[in-house]
Amino acid sequence: MTNLIVEYKASVSTPAGWRSVSMTATALQISPKRVEVVQVTKIDGEIVSKNMSRSGAKRQQYDGEYFASQEIGKTKNISSLTVI
Numbered sequence: 001m002t003n004l005i006v007e008y009k010a011s012v013s014t015p016a017g018w019r020s021v022s023m024t025a026t027a028l029q030i031s032p033k034r035v036e037v038v039q040v041t042k043i044d045g046e047i048v049s050k051n052m053s054r055s056g057a058k059r060q061q062y063d064g065e066y067f068a069s070q071e072i073g074k075t076k077n078i079s080s081l082t083v084i
Contacts, residue, residue, distance in 0.1 A: 002029045003038070006081040012043075012067045016059040023071060024084070036075050040068035 006027045011018045024042040027035035040048055043064050052064035 003027070004029055004035060005041075005084040006035060006076070007084055008076060008081045010067070010071065012062040012064075014054065014060050014062045019054055019060065019062075021054070021067075023068075025071065027076065027081075029078075030075070033078050034075055035078055035081070036073065037071050040071050043068065 004027050005024065007022060007024045009020055010023045012021050013019075021044050023040050024045075025040045026038045028038050029035050042048065043052060044054070046052065046064075048064045048068045050063055050065050052062055054060040054062075
């Protein structure tokens with residue numbers, strides 16, 4: 001099994017509604033077509049932190065650590081990811 005660094009789209013909940021973000025993660029290849037997310041390292045190119053914002057506005061704020069922790073253990077299809 002191989003460790004890969006992958007990038008994919010996910011959604012986060014903000015006070016203004018759900019927003020699409022790009023997540024960069026370390027993933028473990030469990031089959032030729034699937035990977036399991038081990039750790040999320042960046043969200044929208046920024047290191048994961050408690051208070052993150054899409055545009056700097058308060059209504060766009062979200063808890064990056066929470067959404068990163070929700071991704072750990074998820075199985076993703078390699079065809080829907082960008083391998084870095």
